[in-house]
Amino acid sequence: MKKKEIQDLAAEELRHKEAEMRDEIFRLRMKRSASSLDNTMLIRNRRKELARIITFLRQKQGGETR
Numbered sequence: 279m280k281k282k283e284i285q286d287l288a289a290e291e292l293r294h295k296e297a298e299m300r301d302e303i304f305r306l307r308m309k310r311s312a313s314s315l316d317n318t319m320l321i322r323n324r325r326k327e328l329a330r331i332i333t334f335l336r337q338k339q340g341g342e343t344r
Contacts, residue, residue: 292335
């Protein structure tokens with residue numbers, strides 16, 4: 279997801295997206311441990327997206343906007 283797309287989501291949607299991303303990262307890590315994950319960069323990219331989601335969620339809860 280792009281920064282602008284994440285920024286436009288409501289707080290509830292961000293919480294839902296956060297849960298989805300955590301689940302996806304878990305599944306990717308399990309695939310990697312079973313050595314069936316071809317592109318290991320997916321894990322890194324998903325973690326970065328999760329960090330962006332958490333950042334915007336905290337900004338919305340704290341009332342900060344940029």
